[in-house]
Amino acid sequence: MGWAIALHGGAGDIPLSLSPERRLPREDALRHCLNIGVNAIKSQQHALDVVELVVRELENHPNFNAGRGSVLTSFGTVEMEACIMDGNTKRCGAVSGLTTVVNPISLARLVMEKTPHIYLAFDGAEAFAREQGVDTVDSSHFITAENIERLKQAKEANRVQLDYTQPIQKEVKLETHAADGDSQIGTVGCVAVDNHGNLATATSTGGFVNKMVGRIGDTPIIGAGTYANHLCAVSATGKGEAIIRCTVARDVAALMEFKGLSLEEAAASVVEGAPRGTVGLVAVSPSGEVTMPFNTTGMFRACATEDGYSEIGIWSSEQS
Template identity: 75%
Template sequence: MGWAIALHGGAGDISPSLMPPHILEAREECLRKCLHIGVSALKAKATALDVVELVVREMENHPLFNAGKGSVLTTDGTVEMEASIMDGNTKNCGAVSGLSTVASAISLARHVMEKTPHIYLAFDGAEAFAREQGIETVDASYFVTPENIERLRKAKEAKKVQIDYNTPIHKNTPVETAASNGDSQLGTVGCVAVDCHGNLAAGTSTGGLVNKMVGRIGDTPVIGAGNYANSYCAVSATGKGESIIRATVARDVAALMEYKGLSLKDAADYVIEKCVPKGDAGLVAVSATGEVTMSFNTSGMFRACATEDGYSEIGMFAS
């Protein structure tokens, strides 16, 4: 048994032809930095729950991912962020949706878990709770960046709702133009960890879908869909939220381990390959015994992992 950590920055149509090299390099460097932060905390005997919050908070601060500062806009040009966190040892969990001023959705989700009798707070109630708890808030205009406005414009022009790394390309857009627009692609972030005591935790955070309807809630804050942890494993999913919710992706990985005796890898691969439409989802997961797996049915997933025995991996494309 030993510690292990895995994180992701979204899954989807990730390819060199659709994303400029400097954007790929910047996202890879962010993954590397966040992995280092998580590994250092685990080596210092931090709990899995603390590590997950720490890493996801760092990714929320990075504008090249779809969470926190990088959160995309609704069809009305507003931000509605969501997140969830879960402690596998106790099955305590917290979730939030509809945030427009909270700097770190994952930290507010943890406050919901630890400071209220509830699991899920949303919209005005969640915002009011954040202020009561002294959680950092910013003006809503902080998230409405020129880049986010341009992402929304492209999605509306294509009359599409954009999921992670699926560029909304108009049917008449030349290939070379589509490739140059690759930097508009963003992905949900998530982290899972098991600490030196075998405790598991999972956390996921997102801005949702570009051009989504106001009030739409995806898989990220839905316990058992986009995020789940118990005594067997911790799972964070990413991709098309509606498909992930229908398949209860994160919970099914844990259920296959618990009730069918599958290994972490076999359980994750089964759910991604058999239960979710191809091109719709990916996940990262760790087990109580220090196993780690990163499975996806898209062309790529920004991902990184490390284990106590010295194994580490950072990847973007399907191998």
């Protein structure tokens, strides 16, 4: 027993050659966010408050694809989405299509707590944000120079493969690496179990570069990118459409519940079962276990448990 926390800053084709100038700030940010989470848990905050707090911090960090730093749609705009879920009650809230809300994760929590609904999107969600008085800024705040460049590169690379106005060419291998090699990587998330065994999960993202306007990914879909119940809390990241099809987050819980697998076995089974290069996730159990499997090249991740274990990593141990 005891608390545990894990967080991620996206999984994908993170090149092993990632330069220190790109790697170190992200590792620092992961360490910083992990410390914030650990301190919150140690000061007896509820798991739900902890995951919200950590994800807010990740959203505020411009190097991750959520909140400030969100990648751009094909129109050069941001459309952010987020989701939060409480394990013991299975209460949950989700938002999509946000353009001005500084911390989407906190709006998701307000949807959960202040409306009869679970999920608000686009204009309705923006109107709700104003009604609730959450921090909003001009949409340009979220747009970094780096992401304008990424969009430009993605548009050039995607013109053939992903232009939906053109017939899809079968089996075209996607070679869409932007120069920095991590333009497709997105999503931040945090899962936690506190000293009282409360489980919670939160996930937030800007989606993927050059996405169609209005596209909703796995992040706000309960059971796909985000899920928690009494057995585990899960936050997933990777290729959204694959995660939706595989109902990744719910399946970790379902394998524990229906097949009696352990957290680690269940998470590994789901990640192995998904197409290679598509999925990573972080998960915790009520007894304080933590697991962070991925079938991509890498996943920005960090975790800590009450018994003193702590890890910050990008690639798997054999690679790095």
